[in-house]
Amino acid sequence: MGRNLGLVVALVLLCLVGIITAGDTFATGANVLTILRLAAVIGVVSIGMTFVITGGGIDLSVGAMVALASVWATTLATQQMAADFHWIFMVSTALLVGSACGLVNGLLVAYGKIVPFIATLAMLAGARGLAEIISDRRTQIISVNPFVDFFGGSLIGVPVLVWLFLIVAALGWVVLNRTTFGRRTFAVGGNAEAARLAGIKVQRHTVALYVLAGLCCGIAAVMLMARTTTGSSTHGQLYELDAIAAVVIGGTLLSGGRGTIVGTVFGVLIFTTLNNVFTLNNLSISAQSVAKGLIIVIAVLLQQRLAARGSTP
Amino acid sequence: MSARSARFLKTATLAGLTSLALIACTSNTPEAKKTDGNATQAAAGSGSNDAPGQKVKIGFSAPAADHGWMGAITKATQAEAKKYSDIELIVAEGTNDVNLQISQVETFINQKVDAIVLLPFDGAALTPVAIKAMEAGITVVNVDREFDSTFAARTTILGDNKGMGISAGTYVCQEMKGKKDAVIAEIAGIDSLPLTQARSQGFKEALADCGLKVNNRVAAEFTVESGEKAAANLLQAAPKIDAIWNHDDDQGVGVMAAIKNSGRKEFFVVGGAGSANVMRDIKAGNTLLKATVIYPSTQGADGVRLARLLVQKKALGDLVEVEVPRLVQLYAPVVTKDNVDQYLPTAFES
Structure with a gap:
C-alpha cells in the first residue's frame, strides 16, 4: 500500500471536497454505487490495459474492441440463440470476439514485428469499421430480458456490474503479483532481451497479454450491454485514452516493467469520482477537462521522479 | 423563443408579476390570461407562466459539442435557464460515452432534481436510466433523439x-x-x-x-x-x-x-x-x-421551459389543453433574404 499512498491521499481529498460541497448527496449509498457503476466498465478495460503496458506494449484498440464485441453479441442471430437457449451465448460471443481481436493484435506485435502503437491503431480503425458494417450503424436493442435482468441487477445490495469489476480486479492482482505469468510479464516489459535469454518465450507471452486485454474488453462489452440494453458501434468511444490515463496515474510505467493493479483501480476511481463531484457541483464543462489534464501531468511528473530514483540505486 | 418574445421578456415578466399579485401563481383561469393579454401582445398567454413560481431544479445532459449545432444546444439551454429566477440548471459534461451519460442521469436522480432534460447520445442506450428517473418521480423531457419506450419521458421535443x-x-x-x-x-x-x-x-x-x-x-x-x-x-x-x-x-x-x-x-x-x-x-x-x-438549435432551451411548466403544473400558454403536450415537433421553415431577420437571433454560430 505504501507506494499507492499518493493515490489514496488524492482520492480521500476528492471525497472530502465532495462531502464538503455536496455532502447531502455525495455521501449517500446511492451516489457511491453510481460512482462504482461508472467505474466498473472502464475499470475492467483498464485492468487489461495494465497487463499490456506492464509487458512493454500499448493497446489503442480497447474502445473499438468493446464496440465490436457489443455489436457482435447483440446481432439478431446471437439474440435468437440466446432467447432459445441461454443468455450465456451472448456473453461467450462477446468474450470470444474480444479475445480474437486481442489475438490478432498480439500476433501482429509479437510475430509481425509491428510496433504496438501501429498494430493496435490499425485494430482501432478496423474493429470499429467492422462494428459499423455488422450493425449498419444502427443501435441494436437487446430483447433478451433474462440477460438484462441478471447483469443489471444486484447481489447482496451491490450491483452485479460492480461485483464483476471487483472479481476482475482481484483476479488481475493475483495473476500479476502471485503467479509465474505475472513475474514473466514484469520481466518481458522490463527487458525483453534479458527475458528471452532467461528462457521466457517472449513472443508467446506478448500474444497472451494482448489476448488478456481483448478478453477484458469482451467483459466490458457485456457490462455496457447490460447498462444500456444495447449494442452499438459507437460504444466505448475514447476508452483507450481513459484507460491509459487511469493506468498511468495509477503508477504503471508506460515504458513497461512496472505495473500495479491496485494503482489502476485507484486511478479509475479518481477519474470517476472527479466526474461525479464536478457534476454534483454544476461546474463548467471545460474546467473538468482541465482538471483531468492537470492530474495526468502531475501523476506522470511524480512517476518520472520515482523512475529516476529507481534507475540509480 | 422567437426574437420578438425575447425582447418582450422583461415586460412579460413584469406583467406576470402583476398577475401574480392578483391571482395565485399557478392559476390558469381565463381572468389571468386576460390580464396578460392587456399587458403585451407578443407574450400574450405566456405571461402568467413566466412569473416566478416554485423553485425547479433541472438536470441537463447532452452529447459532446463536436458540431456547431450541438454546441449551440447547450449554450441556448443555459441562456434560457438564466432568464428564470426559479430555475436551477445543473449541466453535466457533454459526452459521447453512453456509460458516462448514464451515470450523469444517475447522479441527477441521487441529487433529487425535479426534472431532467436529456438529449441522449443514443436514444435506445439511455432509455433504461430514463425509465429509472421517471420511476423515481422525476419529470424527464426527451430532446431531439427519441427514447425507445414511452415510459422513459413525459414529453418529447423533436426537430423535423x-x-x-x-x-x-x-x-x-x-x-x-x-x-x-x-x-x-x-x-x-x-x-x-x-x-x-x-x-x-x-x-x-x-x-x-x-x-x-x-x-x-x-x-x-x-x-x-x-x-x-x-x-x-x-x-x-x-x-x-x-x-x-x-x-x-x-x-x-x-x-x-x-x-x-x-x-x-x-x-x-x-x-x-x-x-x-x-x-x-x-x-x-x-x-x-x-x-x-x-433544424432548431433551441430544442434544449424549449426542453427546459417545458420541464419548468411540467414541474410547476402549468399549462402551455396558448393551448386550451391544461396539460403540456406529450410530443412537440418543431417546424422546419425556409429562411430567405425576405425573412432572415426573424430567424437570425436564434441561429447558431458554427
Whole structure:
C-alpha cells in the first residue's frame, strides 16, 4: 500500500471536497454505487490495459474492441440463440470476439514485428469499421430480458456490474503479483532481451497479454450491454485514452516493467469520482477537462521522479 | 423563443408579476390570461407562466459539442435557464460515452432534481436510466433523439428531419418555376443515419410534386473537410447544375469553399440546419446561398421551459389543453433574404 499512498491521499481529498460541497448527496449509498457503476466498465478495460503496458506494449484498440464485441453479441442471430437457449451465448460471443481481436493484435506485435502503437491503431480503425458494417450503424436493442435482468441487477445490495469489476480486479492482482505469468510479464516489459535469454518465450507471452486485454474488453462489452440494453458501434468511444490515463496515474510505467493493479483501480476511481463531484457541483464543462489534464501531468511528473530514483540505486 | 418574445421578456415578466399579485401563481383561469393579454401582445398567454413560481431544479445532459449545432444546444439551454429566477440548471459534461451519460442521469436522480432534460447520445442506450428517473418521480423531457419506450419521458421535443427535406424541395420547386429539365443536386450528411434518410426522402417527395428529381447525390459527414470533398466530387460529376441542397450548414462551409474554388456560378445553394454565418450570407446576398432550412438549435432551451411548466403544473400558454403536450415537433421553415431577420437571433454560430 505504501507506494499507492499518493493515490489514496488524492482520492480521500476528492471525497472530502465532495462531502464538503455536496455532502447531502455525495455521501449517500446511492451516489457511491453510481460512482462504482461508472467505474466498473472502464475499470475492467483498464485492468487489461495494465497487463499490456506492464509487458512493454500499448493497446489503442480497447474502445473499438468493446464496440465490436457489443455489436457482435447483440446481432439478431446471437439474440435468437440466446432467447432459445441461454443468455450465456451472448456473453461467450462477446468474450470470444474480444479475445480474437486481442489475438490478432498480439500476433501482429509479437510475430509481425509491428510496433504496438501501429498494430493496435490499425485494430482501432478496423474493429470499429467492422462494428459499423455488422450493425449498419444502427443501435441494436437487446430483447433478451433474462440477460438484462441478471447483469443489471444486484447481489447482496451491490450491483452485479460492480461485483464483476471487483472479481476482475482481484483476479488481475493475483495473476500479476502471485503467479509465474505475472513475474514473466514484469520481466518481458522490463527487458525483453534479458527475458528471452532467461528462457521466457517472449513472443508467446506478448500474444497472451494482448489476448488478456481483448478478453477484458469482451467483459466490458457485456457490462455496457447490460447498462444500456444495447449494442452499438459507437460504444466505448475514447476508452483507450481513459484507460491509459487511469493506468498511468495509477503508477504503471508506460515504458513497461512496472505495473500495479491496485494503482489502476485507484486511478479509475479518481477519474470517476472527479466526474461525479464536478457534476454534483454544476461546474463548467471545460474546467473538468482541465482538471483531468492537470492530474495526468502531475501523476506522470511524480512517476518520472520515482523512475529516476529507481534507475540509480 | 422567437426574437420578438425575447425582447418582450422583461415586460412579460413584469406583467406576470402583476398577475401574480392578483391571482395565485399557478392559476390558469381565463381572468389571468386576460390580464396578460392587456399587458403585451407578443407574450400574450405566456405571461402568467413566466412569473416566478416554485423553485425547479433541472438536470441537463447532452452529447459532446463536436458540431456547431450541438454546441449551440447547450449554450441556448443555459441562456434560457438564466432568464428564470426559479430555475436551477445543473449541466453535466457533454459526452459521447453512453456509460458516462448514464451515470450523469444517475447522479441527477441521487441529487433529487425535479426534472431532467436529456438529449441522449443514443436514444435506445439511455432509455433504461430514463425509465429509472421517471420511476423515481422525476419529470424527464426527451430532446431531439427519441427514447425507445414511452415510459422513459413525459414529453418529447423533436426537430423535423423529413420536414427539412420537404421545405428545401418545395423551395427549389418554386425557384425552378416549372423548368422541367432542371438539374438538381443533393449533398447529404452521414448517409447511414436515419435522420439523413428522412431528410432525403422528404426532399425527393417534394421535388416529385413538381416533376423534378435528384439528378446527382453525394454524401458528406457533417464536417467541413468532408463537405469540401463531397462538393468537389459533385462539381466534377455534374457539368451543369441548377440547384444544390446541402443538408448541413457546418459541412456547408466546406461545400461553399469547393464551389468557390471551381469558379462555377450557374446554380444556387440551399443550406440546412440554419447556422448564423449562412444566414448572414443569405442576408448579404453576395454568395450562391439563397436559402437554408432550419433544424432548431433551441430544442434544449424549449426542453427546459417545458420541464419548468411540467414541474410547476402549468399549462402551455396558448393551448386550451391544461396539460403540456406529450410530443412537440418543431417546424422546419425556409429562411430567405425576405425573412432572415426573424430567424437570425436564434441561429447558431458554427
